[in-house]
Amino acid sequence: MDLVTNEVSLLVLDDGQQYELEDKFKKLGIRFYKLKDIWIRNPFDYIKYEKAVDQFFKNHHAFDIIHLHASSKNYYILKCAKKYNIPVRIAHSHNTGFQTHNKIKIFVGNSMKKNLNKNATHYLACSELAGNWLFGNSKDVRIIRNAVNLDQYKFDMKKRLEFRKQLGIGDELAVCNVGRLEKQKNHEFLLEIFSEVLEVEPSAKLFLIGTGSLKNELTKKVELMNLEKNVVFLGFRKDVADLLQAMDIFLMPSLHEGFPVTAVEAQAEGLPCIFSSTITPEVKLLPETCFLDLNTNPKVWANKIIEIFKSYKRTDKKDILTSLGFNLKLETAKLMDFYKGEIKKNDKK
Incomplete structure (x- = not known):
């Protein structure tokens, strides 16, 4: 510069x-x-x-x-x-x-x-x-x-309904992860968690936003687990802010992170987040954001997802994130x- x-x-x-x-x-x-x-x-x-x-x-x-x-x-x-x-x-x-x-x-x-x-x-x-x-x-x-640009990531019910319709989501649970399809992001464990979610919510959908070297490997794993009807690979997207509007839970079981921007974006939209405890606790910007250990059984993660889905109501979080320096x-x-x-x-x- x-x-x-x-x-x-x-x-x-x-x-x-x-x-x-x-x-x-x-x-x-x-x-x-x-x-x-x-x-x-x-x-x-x-x-x-x-x-x-x-x-x-x-x-x-x-x-x-x-x-x-x-x-x-x-x-x-x-x-x-x-x-x-x-x-x-x-x-x-x-x-x-x-x-x-x-x-x-x-x-x-x-x-x-x-x-x-x-x-x-x-x-x-x-x-x-x-x-x-x-x-x-x-x-x-x-x-x-x-x-992040908090105006861009402000929760908007109109957009939420519009993009849920585009993605073919009705009242069912929509879980998402945004990140490169690489080892660090721990997608294999994410799929194990989601498989447990389907035991309780069989119509739930998992949307994976991002691309990477493990795309073929993860696609094969989805097939082996018989999850093809419930897991959607969205690839690289320019409309992540709009896609997050449509989701119910943001799940990030990463092996390690610095301070993931996508975690800030999701919380800026009021989207409830569950992170692995390997991620810095500094990323917790909202009281409802929670952490789980990667050694915890996938079923525990699944139960937490379903618990939040049945009780959480989204609201605008711009003032909170501004006060925290984001x-x-x-x-x-x-x-x-x-x-x-x-x-x-x-x-x-």
């Missing part, structure tokens, strides 16, 4: 896919850079990655701020930013664990945290838990909430003030 010219640039690794957000960013006047044919799968890829990052900063270093939204394996971006004298180098933690169960990769990731911390000048996190995981307890971590307009202004303040400090040096 260059605050003198108000130019913002994005640097991403090219995973070979084209994302819709790219066009949206470009329309906003944001410069978009991709490191072509760079994707870290093994140690040899990392050598290639380092060369590409160094070359990028050699050619593009007229920035006031580098804001890294990645974990420790991408510490080299901040190291190069430091090499080319970019004064403000922000590391931002969005998670509480690595997206792998590979012990070697976890060991390497943990060993790289020291380099990340050494090359950053500022430490941001979406929650205290996320900050402690990546930076440790000794760092001065600034919390930037994963806020209004996107206010948090954006807070971040911009932070940027400007740090630039002024460096200008005086």
Whole structure:
């Protein structure tokens, strides 16, 4: 980011896919850079990655701020930013664990945290838990909430009825999960929970919003469990706010999370939420939001879902979330003030 010219640039690794957000960013006047044919799968890829990052900063270093939204394996971006004298180098933690169960990769990731911390000048996190995981307890971590546009996610009964009709939902229970179809999100356990729900509410529907590498595997599991009539894969959607209006329960049994934005969005709509206890308790924004242990029998989760479904009435939650710091307009202004303040400090040096 260059605050003198108000130019913002994005640097991403090219995973070979084209994302819709790219066009949206470009329309906003944001410069978009991709490191072509760079994707870290093994140690040899990392050598290639380092060369590409160094070359990028050699050619593009007229920035006031580098804001890294990645974990420790991408510490080299901040190291190069430091090499080319970019004064403000922000590391931002969005998670509480690595997206792998590979012990070697976890060991390497943990060993790289020291380099990340050494090359950053500022430490941001979406929650205290996320900050402690990546930076440790000794760092001065600034919390930037994963806020949302509360006007967009305001509960609307008219929209609810409209989208329930579109999805073919009548009076039956509608459960949903929003997230990538990846191991971290724990969809297999989610399906076990839903199978127990069907024992009591046989007409219930489960809507999975998102896409990912486990799509085929999960589709097969749905077939093996004879859930095809009740489980709907909606894929990547641009109308998540409207889809949430139609749901009755938001279920997130993730293995780990930082501070999931979708959890904020669901609560902003007054949608009752059940999260795994592995997710930071900071995500509980409403009294009715609850947590269950992943070691708890799926039937216990199912009973909680049905209990909420039969008793809960949704209302507008905008004022509550604004008071808790989850209004996107206010948090954006807070971040911009932070940027400007740090630039002024460096200008005086």
